[in-house]
Amino acid sequence: MHIELSKDKRYYSIGEVAKAFNVNASLIRFWDSEFDILKPKKNAKGNRMFTPDDITNLQLIYHLVKERGFTLEGAKIHLKEGQKKTLDKFEIIRKLESIKIQLTEIKNEL
Secondary structure, X not given: OOOOOOOOOOOEEHHHHHHHHOOOHHHHHHHHHHOOOOOOEEOOOXXXXXXXXXXXXXXXXXXXXXXXXXXXXXXXXXXXXXXXXXXXXXXXXHHHHHHHHHHXXXXXXX
């Protein structure tokens, strides 16, 4: 899972977020209701608009639940007890994955 955030974009619709994570919008809505860490804004129509910080938090939730197999309760506890440490590790993993993609692209050009 690799999601590129645009530096010019301040908000992402739930459809964009669901597509980026390759999940249904209903799962994103469910996670929004379950995790206090997510705080999307709502537009005049009541549609959720996610900030880049929300996207980062969704990536962390996705990583814990989908990739590491945490239950929702386990992920909530993990986030509350070690949020800073978990986020730091997740950022390191994300940067390493980005470097791996770049190195693979360079290798393919050789």
